[in-house]
Amino acid sequence: MNEWLEQVEQLAQLMAQRGLTRLEIEIDDARVQLRRAPTPATPHDTETMPPLFMTGFPAEASPANEPEESRWTPPAVLEVRSPLVGYCTLAPIEVGKRVERGETLATIEVLGIPNEVSAPVPGILQEWAVENGQPVEYGQVIARLQPLSEE
Template identity: 35%
Template sequence: MSIDINQLRELLSAIAQTDIAELTLKSDEFELTVRRGVAATVPSIAASETLMTTIAAAPSAAPVASVLPAVVPAPQESSPPPANEFKGAEIVSPMVGTFYRAPGPDEAPFIAVGERVRTGQTVCIIEAMKLMNEIESEVSGQIVEIMVENGQPVEYGQVLMRVKPD
């Protein structure tokens, strides 16, 4: 099996549009490993993502390094620090799931912006694998901002709410 530069570019483009973190393609002639989140970036990919390609030729194969696209480090933009950085507590998602502000579709939300919250009080629900997980506040204070819309998917560690502590 041989691969030309156009096939390699198509493969890299297809992989860049997925959530694949690592892919290894092997044949008698070569081995191709593509890893996301490594040291270099390809300019056609979003600046927050990284992609590094390595090809190790098998002993019997002709060198294949010539099929590698140029890997160019992404330019580092220097951005000023945020002027209005939040100086309070944040309630973050402990899991991946779907965020719900209320215990049911026709019920009042657990908490709203401007309301006071106490430690241990339920502030939302995250549904994960058909289980409803009540998320409790770890701090007492006033809800300053709710960062997620009802029914929106959330990631592990994503900020759900900001609280001005007492």
């Protein structure tokens, strides 16, 4: 019974994260329908959510006439985070290998539904932060990339 309750709670979290007002799922002979009232996002809500990945881009572009030393430089390491709670299956990419923007790094499975997590920028895979098949939380670091220019 506790397992069902946990799964329903995960579905409710998924609905809130995706802004869904209705979700219906059928597994084997069990059927679950969830509904919630739409809630508009407030600035407070978005401030408390951890980012899915750190892009490393500044909030404002620096002027072109700024001295070279004070210009923004990209981060040495970019963290790719889980957008959902679920089980993580890692892509067969070895540490030290190059990945392209949009390349699938992992799949987060929530109640049998796969959700791909892609590389936000081209880069070198520096580290897997989770084990293959491990349960992950929302916002948990999955991988660390060394960003490369897109030339």
